[in-house]
Amino acid sequence: MRKNLIFGLVFILVFSILAACSGDKKAGNSKDKGNEKIKLSVWHNFAGDDLRAKAVRAQIDKFEKDHPEVELDKQAIPVDGFRQRLKTVAAANEMPDVFFSYSGSFTEEFYDGGLIQPITDLWEEKQEWAEKFLPGSKEIFTYDGEIYSAPVAMSATSFLYYNSELFEKYDVKVPTTWDELMTAVKVFNENGITPISLGNKAAWPAQSSVFGVIADHVTGTDWFLKAINNDGASFTDSEFIEALGYFKQLVDEKAFQDGANSIDNTQAEQYFVQGNAAMMINGSWAITNLASSVSKEELEKIEVTVVPSIEGGKGKPNTMTGGPGAGFAMSSKVEGKQRDLAKELIFAIAGPEGQKAIAESESLVMYDVDIDKSKVSDLYYKAFELVKNVNFAPVYDLYLSSAGGDAINQGLQELMLGGKPEDVAKKLQDAQSKAVAE
Template identity: 60%
Template sequence: MRPQRKIGLVLLMMTLILAACGGGQSSNQTGSGSSTSEEKVKLTVWHNFAGDDLRAQTVRSFIDQFAAEHPEVTLDAQAIPTDGYRQRLSTVAAANEMPDVFLVYAGSQSAEFHQANLIQPITEILDAHPEWRDSFLDGAFDPYEFEEGQFYSAPIAMSATSMLFYNKALFEQHNVEVPTTWDELMTAINTFNDNGVTPIALGNKAPWVAQSTIIGAIADRVTGTDWFVNAVAQQGAKFTDPEFIEALGYFKQLVDNNAFQEGANSIDNTQAEQYFIQGNAAMMISGAWTLTNLAASATEEQMKDIEVTVVPAIPEGRGEANTITGGAGGGMALSSRTEGKAKELALELIYTMSGPEAQKAIAESNSMVMYDTEIDESKVTPLYYKAFNLVKSSGITPVYDAYLSAEAAEVINNGLQEIMMGGSVEEVAQRLQDAQARSATP
């Protein structure tokens, strides 16, 4: 071979090698802004659906679905156990290294992330699917609307904390009407006590229970929601106002009439659920978690007698009657650092995890969603089906500890325990007011 030809072949080979190396570079961005190869976009998603329960499996299946539908994405999905999830998020938040998509809780956590500029709106994906956006229940976006018309998450869960569960067999046996008013509730309590049946099961060892399940429902019926919102903000309302003293008085009325079993402050919520399902109590005021717990622990024979309704109305109260305390639960948020193609795909992932198909599937895993969907009755427990439709037809009012400062929430939690042991309503109200005032003072 002549030298010139040999040199030409070498040059040609070098050109092809360089072209091949250059062709492997991609301009696509990862969630953190670095380049990838082979036109792959890297996304990270964190959530706390790490268990083997049906809801966790359902949520993870939609992440898998997204991965299958998007081979151009390298998806790093981390299921972090609930107990450690908040701490993991706090750690990466402090370093401004949030995952692209992550489960965020409604309330103080999402508000803190917004204030720290760690999340960005997902409004564009909601606007791209208006039928989906408009099918959420009233108030679903309230905890995630930090600027008017800008939404930072679409909830995939709902917190419903004050449903009235009752044992219809016990009501029929003792000829008691299911109460719809406070007077009817007191009549039922007195009748069950006279017949040796605990009226209302309560496990308040962890003191959030009475606050989350009972006082919010009672107080809203007395004061109305607007008063509570103003009291939280310390703008024109205080927790020492007569209406809140009256609301605490209704709770004390339950205590004074032996509505709860003896030692309610020394047993936990799970023990109270078992006490109720075994037929020792006629009623239990509790949240959606009880639906899951009873489905897992109660027999079919026990479950057939359990019905669900709302806490009774209170006469001349400012609040509405047909309501349940609760609101939007957790939803998927988008890191403020995710941009370009990664952002586009991250929004698609959020839609996959919280769109109509996912909302229906999560609801059919016996989990409450803040979304108006029809569910297949054969896929859920009968009690859950009744509760799901009850929630859809009821108004939603605030859970106290979702809005109070951490200090004030602790005060009302412990204060309700004190009232159950004979403590002063007025003193609890004053301490609550003092604590919330401290948090509201700049």
């Protein structure tokens, strides 16, 4: 009897201890759960050591420091593999929560697939911030009235860079009309100076930097947007063949150096800087390249303006190709508190502080920010002041299908080798109409 009593007491004691331990464990779990970090992932392609990449990563790091409640998975993926990585996870519907997305068809594909969600509420909540974006900033990321990104980059692809020393030496007027441009071409050729430096080995520079803006001057933007969708316009229309004719005129008048299809864009930049060419039609990326690779004396000779308009053309004057280059988007799966934090992360990068940091890294932004001139080159400052007052036209390869983009790139190379505008136009129309129909 006594044994049974002792055994019973021991059993009760052990059971109580175990119950207490279990209770403590449950309480501990509850406490841990309350302190559990919210997971958030962000992917971008700012993996390099350039100033812009460092500026963007610094804004992300600051967000992480300011939000200890967040477990942030940061993936900086090299540019060359970034697009493919995103397309791979998109196919499996496993998008990162926040990610860097290029404007145009790239973002549109994610929208069509239901993979991203609007951040219109961020734009509405931050009115003072939203009002300082340059015209066209939100439109390219707007679908069915909702805004899906906030741009942190400007893709300006057709600056006309010119060597002021050479223009002064040969008494050439900086061109504001097509006829003045052709006069400049003639004078520089007569004096043994290449008029326009071009490196078209990769095929896209002639299209993205030179032809696109010429074509918009002739056809206007509305015509192009109809043509890419086979909506009442065709690339075999007379105005497009006329635009190709203006490009061919540059070729026939020897505006570009011999072998332009055999040298790359970097070689073309150096050819221009060395004084071998009087002009260069190139993108905003050239500013960063030149600022980091040439002497202050060489840089001081370089001025920047727009490609001159064409009399009788349907495009707006003072226009260059470009606009918002890319911004950060949000996965459609993000919700609740995680979504609130994702919005804060996007604002941390694309907000006033982030825009200023990116701008002062010698990278153009679609935002009216006050820049500390001591932190940037004179060339960059001139370019940034210029783009505040220009009209932007679509960059062809951002809107055409992949097949259409290849067709115009290859077609322009053919024109530079003696091809006919009509043949180039037909190949582009065939490629684009087939892509639209699929």
